[in-house]
Structures are given as structure tokens and as C-alpha cells.
Amino acid sequence: MGAICLVSDMSKRVFDLRGVGPEEADSVRELLRSNGIAFYKTPRARFGFGTEAIWLNDSDQFIRARQLIDEYQVQREEDGASRANTKQGNLVAMWSKARQNPKMALAFLALFLFVVALSVLPVLWAVRL
Numbered sequence: 001m002g003a004i005c006l007v008s009d010m011s012k013r014v015f016d017l018r019g020v021g022p023e024e025a026d027s028v029r030e031l032l033r034s035n036g037i038a039f040y041k042t043p044r045a046r047f048g049f050g051t052e053a054i055w056l057n058d059s060d061q062f063i064r065a066r067q068l069i070d071e072y073q074v075q076r077e078e079d080g081a082s083r084a085n086t087k088q089g090n091l092v093a094m095w096s097k098a099r100q101n102p103k104m105a106l107a108f109l110a111l112f113l114f115v116v117a118l119s120v121l122p123v124l125w126a127v128r129l
Helices: 022-034 059-100 102-128
Strands: 012-016 039-042 053-056
Touching: 012 059, 022 039, 022 053, 022 059, 053 059, 059 102
Parallel strands: none
Antiparallel strands: 012 053, 039 053
């Protein structure tokens, strides 16, 4: 990795890695590799000058690479929305169960408040001393 990579006029930045998590960056690199698209990554520069990005060696492959990345990002957003809906569904299911069995819900609430009190009371007693 010690080699210096000069960006020529033919190189094109296909994906900006600023603000992108390592999982997504790895997925994009794997997507390009699996589709036979040659690329290289420029590292994050010191002091904020320059951008960490994925560049294409062959600018003729830019449109294909962009299409693949766009499709990947749409799928990733759909998966995220699906996970959010699942979490919301879990909350609705929990509320529904609490309404069906209010005694159990009150027991869990009492237990929760008891644990919170046990956690907070020693701190309050220490502050009073």
C-alpha cells in the first residue's frame, strides 16, 4: 500500500467514501470486484484535504459501475426501511400484548421501577451525606 497513485485525466471518481461506514464501503468494493470493474481507493487525507473515494481506472466503465452502485444503494435503503418497519411492528405487538394482559404489563412496569429505584437510591443517599 506504500505506492503513490496519481489520478490521471482518464480516472473518474465513482463513489465518495466520506460519511460511509466500513460495511457499506466493503460491499461497494466487493460489488465492483465481482462485476470485473477495476478500481482503486484513495485514502483519507490528513487535515481534511482531499477525499477518501473509489476511483475507476477505466472511465468507459463509469456508467456501468454507477448503475450497479445505485441499484445496491436502493436495495440497501429498502432493507433499512424493512428493518424499521419490523421494529415498529415489534413495538405495536408489545403494546398489543400489554393491552391483552394488563396485569403482566403492570408487573413488568413495577419490576422496572424497582430496578431503577435500586440503582438510583444509593446515589441519592451518597449525595445527602
